Amino acid sequence: MLDRWARDPDLWLRRSALLALLGPLKEGGGDFARFSRYADPMLDETEFFVRKAIGWVLRETGKRRPEMVSEWLRARDDRVPGLVRREATKYLRW
Template sequence: MTRSPADEVMERLVRLFEAAREPERAVHAAAYMRNQFAFLGFPTPTQRALARSVVAGLPKPAEEDLRAVALACWDRDEREYQYFACDWLRANVRVPGPGFLGTARTLITTKPWWDTVDPLATRFVGGLVRRHPQLVADMDAWAGDDNVWLVRTALLHQLHYGTETDTDRLFGYCTRQAGHADFFVRKAIGWALRHYARTDPDAVRDYVAKNRGLLSPLSVREATKHL
């Protein structure tokens, strides 16, 4: 039977990652993440080197390969597998069509924490929406969702758009969630505004001035850090 590209990736990934385990470092890594996840324990440079070895010589993945590998990585206990999936999706963001947003939603809402949600939001979902503008309607829905990680993703998906930022949506999402009780939403509001201030500091300064009574102190502090 012919092995699928996804099977080949996962076989290489598990073999190389398991061989690189560092149990003592894994304990510290897990503690840093509040013991929410297990870790293999190797450092980021090792992760990147191993990831390069995993995909070396393989053809460009198809959408179904990306989906299969990402979901398989999310089924693994150790967090490094999810990091691999985030990086691989980012590297191949031009491959999937708009229907892949459903898979991204699954990844964002499964085993969620900032370490996977943020790269998916800023580097993958953002790229997906940019390539498939019809997905902005989904971002509008996510911006008002009950799930804080979907809200955070909507707030951050334009982080690297620069002059292409839809400011009505950026400011509108911030206003919509200005009173949100969750730290990660309030922090995302400030981060999104602070990053856009690199492109248009006057617009951010004006927005914060007009909405200071709505925004949390954390959001204001983050937004104006470099203004």
């Protein structure tokens, strides 16, 4: 279901697909590869709430796995919107 939501035209379903992965990622586990598959194409989104969700998940994941989040951001440096970068790096040594 989440795979379908991540591609849905409804911004709230796309956002929900990202946030559904937050809990386990926040705790230091979860499926970061799946998050990446969802978030990567969404970096081109113009919707504030989708961008905010990407940054939120990255920020919380980075509290436990900062190297992984930093690496993800660096690999997409030319595509990461400012809002996503600000949220994601709030607690990282960037």
